[in-house]
Amino acid sequence: MKFFIDTANIEEIKKAVAWGLVDGATTNPSLIAKEGRDFKQVVLEICGLVNGPVSAEVISAEAEQMVVEAKDLAAWHENVIIKAPCTIEGLKAVKKLESLGIKTNVTLVFSANQVLCAAKAGASYISPFVGRLDDAGEDGLKMIEESMRIIKNYGYKSEIIVASIRSPLTVSKAAELGAHVATIPFKIMEQLVKHPLTDVGIK
Numbered sequence: 001m002k003f004f005i006d007t008a009n010i011e012e013i014k015k016a017v018a019w020g021l022v023d024g025a026t027t028n029p030s031l032i033a034k035e036g037r038d039f040k041q042v043v044l045e046i047c048g049l050v051n052g053p054v055s056a057e058v059i060s061a062e063a064e065q066m067v068v069e070a071k072d073l074a075a076w077h078e079n080v081i082i083k084a085p086c087t088i089e090g091l092k093a094v095k096k097l098e099s100l101g102i103k104t105n106v107t108l109v110f111s112a113n114q115v116l117c118a119a120k121a122g123a124s125y126i127s128p129f130v131g132r133l134d135d136a137g138e139d140g141l142k143m144i145e146e147s148m149r150i151i152k153n154y155g156y157k158s159e160i161i162v163a164s165i166r167s168p169l170t171v172s173k174a175a176e177l178g179a180h181v182a183t184i185p186f187k188i189m190e191q192l193v194k195h196p197l198t199d200v201g202i203k
C-alpha cells in the first residue's frame with residue numbers, strides 16, 4: 001500500500017518523509033488555506049520534499065476552465081497531478097487531461113457509481129472519502145470494498161486512494177481490502193507506528 005501524506009504543512013511533511021513512509025502527498029484548497037501561504041509556493045515546496053505524486057486541486061466549475069487551470073498547475077513541477085471533483089464537468093476535464101498525459105485524481109467521491117464513472121473517464125487516481133461518509137452515518141469502508149471490486153472486475157488502470165481518514169483502523173482495514181493508496185493526516189501516520197505495549201516492552 002502506498003502512503004500519501006494528507007497535509008499542506010511543510011514541517012509535518014518533512015518529518016513524515018524522514019520516517020521513510022511517504023510515497024506522495026495530497027492537498028486541497030482548505031488544507032492550503034489553513035497554512036495561510038501562497039498556493040504555488042506551498043505546492044512547489046511539497047514537490048521538492050516528496051518523491052511522488054502531489055495532488056493540487058483545480059477550483060473552476062467548468063471543464064474547459066479546469067483544463068486551462070490544470071495545464072498551468074502541471075507545468076509547475078513534474079510531481080504535480082491534478083485533483084478535480086467528481087462532477088460531469090470534472091470528468092470531462094479528467095478525460096481530456098489524461099489524453100494529454102496529465103495525471104488526475106478524482107476527488108469528493110462518495111459512491112460506487114462515482115468510482116465507476118471516474119474509472120471510465122480514465123482517472124489515474126480516485127479518492128473515495130471514507131471519513132465524511134462515516135460522519136454522515138454511512139459505511140465508508142464498504143465503499144472501498146465496492147471500489148476495489150469494480151476496479152478489479154474490469155481491469156481499470158485507476159488506483160483507489162482512501163481519503164478523509166479519521167482513524168488508524170481505517171488504514172489497516174483498507175489495506176486488507178487491497179486499496180492501492182491511503183492518504184493519511186500527519187497525526188494518524190504517527191499513530192500507525194505506535195502501540196502502548198511496544199512502549200511498555202521497551203521500558
Ligand code: E4P
Binds near residue numbers: 006131183
Ligand atoms: C484528500 O485528498 C482529501 O482532500 C482529504 O482526505 C479530505 O479529508 P477531510 O474529509 O478530513 O477534509
